[in-house]
Amino acid sequence: MGFALLLTSILTITLRAGTSLIYATVGEIYTERSGILNLGIEGMMLTSAVVAFGVAYYSGSVWLAVGAAMLAGGTLASIHAFLTVTMRANQVVSGLSITIFGGGLASFLGERLGPATNNYALVGLVGPRFSAVVIPGLSEIPVMGALFRQDMLTYVLYLLVPLAWAYLYKTRDGLNLRAVGENPQTADAMGVNVMRVRYLATIIGGMLVGVGGAHLSLGYAPGWSENITGGRGWIVIPLVIFAMWNPARAVLGAILFGGINAVQFRLQAGGTTVPSAYLNMLPYLATILVLVAMTSWETLSHHIGAPAALGVAYMREDK
Amino acid sequence: MKLVLHKRETVSKRAVVLVPIVSFAVSLFLGGILLILSGANPLVAYGAMFRGAFGSSVGWTEVLVKGIPLMLTGLGVALAFRLRFWNIGAEGQLTLGAVAASGVALFWSQRLPSWTILPLAILAGCVAGALWAGLPAVLKAVLKVDETLTTLMLNYVAILYYEHLYHVTWRAPGYNSGTERFPEFAWLPRIAGRAHMGIFFALILAVVLWWMFKHSRWGFELKIIGSNPTAARYLGISIARSIVLTILISGALSGLAGALEVLGIARRLQQGVAVGYGYTAIIIAWMAQLNPLGVIMVAMMMAGLLVGGDQIQMRMRLPASVGVVLQGMLLLPMLAGSLFTEYALEIKRPEKLPVAGLQQDVGKEATG
Numbered sequence: 001m002g003f004a005l006l007l008t009s010i011l012t013i014t015l016r017a018g019t020s021l022i023y024a025t026v027g028e029i030y031t032e033r034s035g036i037l038n039l040g041i042e043g044m045m046l047t048s049a050v051v052a053f054g055v056a057y058y059s060g061s062v063w064l065a066v067g068a069a070m071l072a073g074g075t076l077a078s079i080h081a082f083l084t085v086t087m088r089a090n091q092v093v094s095g096l097s098i099t100i101f102g103g104g105l106a107s108f109l110g111e112r113l114g115p116a117t118n119n120y121a122l123v124g125l126v127g128p129r130f131s132a133v134v135i136p137g138l139s140e141i142p143v144m145g146a147l148f149r150q151d152m153l154t155y156v157l158y159l160l161v162p163l164a165w166a167y168l169y170k171t172r173d174g175l176n177l178r179a180v181g182e183n184p185q186t187a188d189a190m191g192v193n194v195m196r197v198r199y200l201a202t203i204i205g206g207m208l209v210g211v212g213g214a215h216l217s218l219g220y221a222p223g224w225s226e227n228i229t230g231g232r233g234w235i236v237i238p239l240v241i242f243a244m245w246n247p248a249r250a251v252l253g254a255i256l257f258g259g260i261n262a263v264q265f266r267l268q269a270g271g272t273t274v275p276s277a278y279l280n281m282l283p284y285l286a287t288i289l290v291l292v293a294m295t296s297w298e299t300l301s302h303h304i305g306a307p308a309a310l311g312v313a314y315m316r317e318d319k
Numbered sequence: 320m321k322l323v324l325h326k327r328e329t330v331s332k333r334a335v336v337l338v339p340i341v342s343f344a345v346s347l348f349l350g351g352i353l354l355i356l357s358g359a360n361p362l363v364a365y366g367a368m369f370r371g372a373f374g375s376s377v378g379w380t381e382v383l384v385k386g387i388p389l390m391l392t393g394l395g396v397a398l399a400f401r402l403r404f405w406n407i408g409a410e411g412q413l414t415l416g417a418v419a420a421s422g423v424a425l426f427w428s429q430r431l432p433s434w435t436i437l438p439l440a441i442l443a444g445c446v447a448g449a450l451w452a453g454l455p456a457v458l459k460a461v462l463k464v465d466e467t468l469t470t471l472m473l474n475y476v477a478i479l480y481y482e483h484l485y486h487v488t489w490r491a492p493g494y495n496s497g498t499e500r501f502p503e504f505a506w507l508p509r510i511a512g513r514a515h516m517g518i519f520f521a522l523i524l525a526v527v528l529w530w531m532f533k534h535s536r537w538g539f540e541l542k543i544i545g546s547n548p549t550a551a552r553y554l555g556i557s558i559a560r561s562i563v564l565t566i567l568i569s570g571a572l573s574g575l576a577g578a579l580e581v582l583g584i585a586r587r588l589q590q591g592v593a594v595g596y597g598y599t600a601i602i603i604a605w606m607a608q609l610n611p612l613g614v615i616m617v618a619m620m621m622a623g624l625l626v627g628g629d630q631i632q633m634r635m636r637l638p639a640s641v642g643v644v645l646q647g648m649l650l651l652p653m654l655a656g657s658l659f660t661e662y663a664l665e666i667k668r669p670e671k672l673p674v675a676g677l678q679q680d681v682g683k684e685a686t687g
Contacts, residue, residue, distance in 0.1 A: 039467065079651060089654035092405050092467060096601055097654060101647030103598075104640055111638035112357045231475050238468055277483035284472040295464045 004142050010262045011146035016220055018251075018258025019154045020045070020212035024236040025243060025250040026164050027208025031077070032240060033168065034201035035181040035309040038080050039095025041209050042233025043102020048072040048213030050106045050122065053224045054113040057127035062218050065128075066153070069214035070207040076102055077206020081199045088313040099233070110224050122224040129222040130215070153215045164247035177201055181307030184314040194314050209233075235283060238291050244305040253290075260286055325663045338656035339606050339617075346648035353644065357637070364631055364641070371630025372623040378630075380512030384584065385596075386622035387514075388413065388576040390521035392600035393607065393614040394528060395572030399452075401532070401541045401609050402565055408455065408470030409573040410597025411477035412448035416574030417581040418481050419447035421588035424505035425489065425498055433504040440505055441578050448574015449567040451477060456566035460559035478593045485588045497589035507583035515583030520575065521615065528611040541565060573597060595643070599625075602650050621646055 024041055031038045048069035056065035080098050083089040114122040130151035138148040168174040179187040180197045188194050216228050239253035264279045272279075298304045351361035372378050392409040399406035423440040431439070455469035484498075491499040509515045532538040540561055543551040551558055576596065581588060599621055607613030628642025 083651065083654050087655045087658045089657060093601075093605055093650070094654050096405075096407065097605075097647065097650030100598055100602060101644070101651060104643035104647035107640040108353070108638050108644045111640060231472070234468065234471050275483055275487065277479045277487075281476045281479050284475040287472050288469050291468055292458060292462060292464050295462055299463060 006266075007143045008146045010259070010266060011143060012149055013262035013265055014255055014258035015146065015150055015154055016258070017261040018254035019150075019157060020215040020220060021232060021236060021239060021254035021257055022157055022161065022250055023153075023212035023215065024209045024233065025239045025254055026161065026247045027073075027205035027212070028236050028240050029205075029243060029245050029247050029250060030164070030168075030177070030208070031202050031205030032310055033177050033181045033245060033307055034198045035184060035307055035312065035314070036081065036084055036198055036202050037091045037095065037311045038077065038098070038202060038205065039092060039237065040076060040080050040098025040102060041236050042229055042231065043099035043106070044073045044076045044206055044209045045213035045216065045229045045233040046106035046227070047076060047102040047109070048210035049217040049228050050109045050113070050224055052214035053127055053217040054109065054122060056129075056218055057122070057125060060128055062128050062130055065218060066211060066214045069210040071210070073210020073213065074203045074207040077203050077209070078199070080206075081202040084313065085195055085198045085202070088315065091311050091313075107226060110226065123226070124223070126223065128218070130219040151219050153211065153219055161247055161251060168247060178307070181309055184309050188314075188316065194316075198314075209236075231284065235287050238287050238294070241294050241304065241306070242290050245307065246305070257283055257286070327661060327663050331660050331663070334656070334660040335608060338660060339608075339653060342606070342649055342653040342656055343620075345652040346645055349648050350641070350645045354637070354641070359635060359637055364635060364637060367631045367634055368624070368627025368642070371634070372627040377512060378626060380514040381626045382619060382622045383514035383518055384512075384622075385625050386619050387517040387521055387583075388580050388596045389599055389603060389618035389622055390525065390615055391517075391576035391579070392573045392597050393603035393618045394521070394525060394611055395448075395569040395576075396600040397604035397607060397609045397611065397614050398528065398572065399566055399569040400604050401545050402562060403545045404456070404459065404562060404566055404569075405467040406452060406455075406470050406566060406569055407467060407601060408452060408473050408570075408597070409600045410593055410595065411470075411474035412451045412570045412573035413577035413580070413597050414474075414477045414481045414593045415451045416444035416448040416577030417588065417592045418477075418484060418577075419574070420444040420578035420581055421489070421498060421501070424501040424582065425588075428502045428505065433502070436502070436505045437507065437582065440582055441575065444574045444578020445571040446574070448577065449571040452566050452570025452573070453563065456563045460562045474597070481588070481592065485590070489588060491587075498587045500587045501582070505582060506586050507579060509583065513584060515579065517576075517579035517583050520579060524572065525611040525615050532611065573600075599646060602646055605650060606653060
């Protein structure tokens with residue numbers, strides 16, 4: 001039974017570590033499907049994580065905190081949408097500046113939102129959190145029982161991922177969204193409001209990224225600490241490529257990276273002689289490998305599904 | 320009546336100067352709102368920041384201390400951005416530059432004549448930074464792997480390695496962290512306060528790059544590749560070679576920043592090398608519109624914000640990150656404003672007799 005228990009524990013940690021990644025990956029897939037590349041995820045996740053923890057700490061409600069995090073993520077995303085859609089700014093630079101701004105704002109809020117007794121800082125405080133809700137019966141299944149020992153935000157994913165997939169591929173709105181990302185001129189001619197779709201997709205994507213940030217400070221690593229994301233917001237970008245812009249496949253990449261986290265965790269708990277610094281490099285090195293693999297595969301003339309108009313500003317030819 | 324955007328034939332000179340200034344004002348205004356919300360008087364806070372940075376000789380030298388790595392990483396990033404190569408790995412390149420310089424200063428001192436150590440340490444820093452940037456450049460040039468992500472991921476790898484070195488492998492006996500102090504002949508001389516000779520490297524390199532961009536064939540190639548890769552190919556420019564060479568230099572500049580930092584300030588490898596200069600460099604390069612001389616000016620301004628932020632933390636007990644938030648806010652109005660350097664806004668009244676064919680099809684040009 002020892003092996004099954006080990007597998008169960010690895011799968012449990014994988015899902016816990018992967019939850020924030022899945023939310024953010026699905027969000028970014030929606031954004032990129034409309035043709036907008038948002039590199040601001042890291043900053044959006046940091047800001048929403050600090051906002052979520054602050055709101056949970058004062059209100060005592062984790063769900064209110066998730067709402068606030070969605071608002072924070074959506075607000076930052078709307079700045080990106082304004083800059084790239086309306087002002088036609090370079091999408092790479094705009095995303096980078098959202099990340100830099102969001103990171104700075106998160107540090108500032110983390111040093112300012114706390115109670116006077118803690119020197120106005122949020123670091124080191126304990127607040128409400130999402131704890132695991134064990135579902136009786138189902139959680140007893142060997143190995144797969146791990147799926148039913150998760151927190152509420154992870155359970156929401158079991159619904160969200162299929163819905164996100166169905167919306168994108170089975171509805172008129174989803175078709176319009178994909179059309180805007182593939183060929184905005186044609187979509188425009190068909191009567192789709194390109195600007196509106198791009199704004200909405202970017203903001204909804206940002207709200208989902210916000211939930212991912214909230215899961216970090218309320219579920220995975222409860223509390224606030226500087227740089228709580230540790231680059232997760234960046235890892236999402238290659239995860240979107242890995243998922244080939246399909247929300248259903250977002251799970252695979254997130255499980256891969258959650259799995260790396262889990263193995264790291266097990267090795268460290270098991271007292272390995274490999275220095276932890278080298279183990280901690282694994283997710284970043286794996287990201288580079290995934291990128292190299294996906295890019296080479298695409299070069300060998302396999303279409304991996306990148307929206308054709310990704311990163312290109314659209315301007316109606318008005319005279 | 321209708322508002323219409325026209326792509327300008329040439330970039331507006333007035334907008335190039337005005338946009339950064341207006342952006343700075345807007346970010347001060349937005350930052351002011353944040354300060355009011357956190358219960359501080361923004362005018363008092365800004366005054367204290369300004370005096371803290373530029374109101375005393377100590378302030379000035381500290382601005383230089385932060386300015387030197389910002390100038391060098393800013394130059395490195397601006398160089399890469401000219402190619403539209405999004406090198407956001409300056410932080411990691413700087414860190415490994417500091418690591419390599421420290422390695423030379425710590426371990427080669429017994430084997431080589433002491434006068435060779437300082438130049439060799441600086442050179443090692445440049446080489447380390449160049450190689451760390453070179454890896455994503457080769458991946459981009461050969462396999463077309465997206466450089467934004469590879470350069471960024473390598474930051475985390477470099478920082479973990481550097482932390483491991485000063486915490487474990489190179490840790491001086493009797494310390495919790497940090498290496499031995501370097502031998503004195505490996506110290507980079509200081510000119511005033513903690514400000515060191517690195518400023519001359521930064522200024523000279525900025526002028527050299529500015530001249531090269533304007534007058535050399537290399538500068539011309541960068542311009543063509545950055546603005547029109549297809550034209551570059553027709554002109555027989557090897558894009559892959561150009562990318563790799565240019566990014567090696569870009570990384571070397573950041574590596575140099577790290578080497579000078581560690582040889583001139585702490586003079587041992589310890590905490591505090593990777594403090595975000597490499598990310599601020601992105602803001603600097605963009606605000607300076609990729610102009611090397613502009614980089615020097617903007618870097619000084621950004622260093623002023625950082626030093627001022629530290630000052631108000633000490634005096635007004637406000638978070639030092641005010642400076643970082645202001646920096647982050649700078650780019651947003653700047654990006655919005657850059658529309659006006661490339662496009663002209665025109666108010667159009669409905670025309671009575673539209674003459675087809677006579678109007679230039681400006682809209683088409685703008686989308687392409």
